[in-house]
Amino acid sequence: MAKILMNGNSAIGEAAIRAGCQCYFGYPITPQNELTEYMAVNLSRRKGCAFVQAESEIAAINMVFGASVAGVRAMTSSSSPGISLKQEGISYLAACELPAVIVNMSRGGPGLGSISASQSDYFQATRGGGHGDYRTIVLAPSSVQELADLTHRAFDLAERYRIPVVVLGDGMLGQMMEPIEFKYEAPKELSVRSDAMRGAKGRPSKIIKTFTSNPADLERINWSLYRRYGLIKKEETSFDTFLVDDAELIVVAFGIAARIARGAIKTVRDMGLKVGMLRPITLWPFPTEEVKELTSRTKQFLVFEMNMGQMLEDVQLSVAGEAEVSFYGRPGGVIPTPSEVARVVTRLYYQKGLK
DSSP: OOOOEHHHHHHHHHHHHHHHOEEEEEEETTTTTTHHHHHHGGGGGGOOOOOEEEEHHHHHHHHHHHHHHHOEEEEEEEEEHHHHHHHHHHHHHTTTTTOEEEEEEEESSSOOOOOSOOOOOOHHHTTOOSOOOOOOEEEOOOOOHHHHHHHHHHHHHHHTTTTTEEEEEEEHHHEEEEOOOOOOOOOSSOOOOTTTOOOOOTOOOOOOOSSSSOHHHHHHHHHHHHHHHHHHHHHOOOOOEEEEEOEEEEEOOOHHHHHHHHHHHHHHHHTTEEEEEESSEESSOOOOHHHHHHHHTEEEEEEEEEESSSHHHHHHHHHHSSSSEEEEETTTTTTOOOHHHHHHHHHHHHTTOOO
């Protein structure tokens, strides 16, 4: 199969269409505008599609809610402050057990911040972001190829578990161009969910809502979601490792930071330093057991993120005091180089007396 040179934002759009996306609702914000543009031009390839540039991020996420209620595959995309505005709608989707895909090509913050790539939205994505006891599956690609592959996976996971799924990229991944291949073709016809609201002919009417005045009813909903989240943890946790078998120091990084760290590790390996990496692909569910298992091999971890230390907390919880966890981060949209990270790794390696 021939490879195609695409930027990350466009690759997401093509993957979404091939995954059966019928409805896209968005609002312009840098650095993900190429995705909105791609969907505006290409979504019409699908029968019965709908593209709407909404009047706001709030409107866009509520349009996704309506489309999901109707049983079609729907998505929205934005960047950091725009995703903040969508949080109430995402909480509503979770409460009503509705599938949806939300793409966040994150940028520097807090506030409007900058338009440069950052990983400062980890807390927002992995802790739900909105109000209430809910989770979203969070997928963290580290290449343009993975942006496409994980977008396709996001639609399948959303449908399987009736849950919002977040694809958490960043401005660098969205803008960079790489050769990729699409391993799947768009389905000609999609089955309609059995719970889709497409008229009440032949059945009793049904109301989809997120409010109940009976706390006992809401408690049952919360326990039902909790059990589903447990199943997702068991079945869908994914990660990747690099040179960990003999590693005395393990770097934990995700997304574009993992690409940078990989280059740094190759450099220090050439110097004879035994360094490896674990890369979470699902940020939620986080690969807690896999990180914990690595403490039997090494007692030194370095968390590298393009923020002030957010995934750091999950790594600390995972090692449960069985290893020492150090941190290096660059916030605000500053993008470190592999050589910079290699210097940090080398200094830490010798400081800890590793050989």
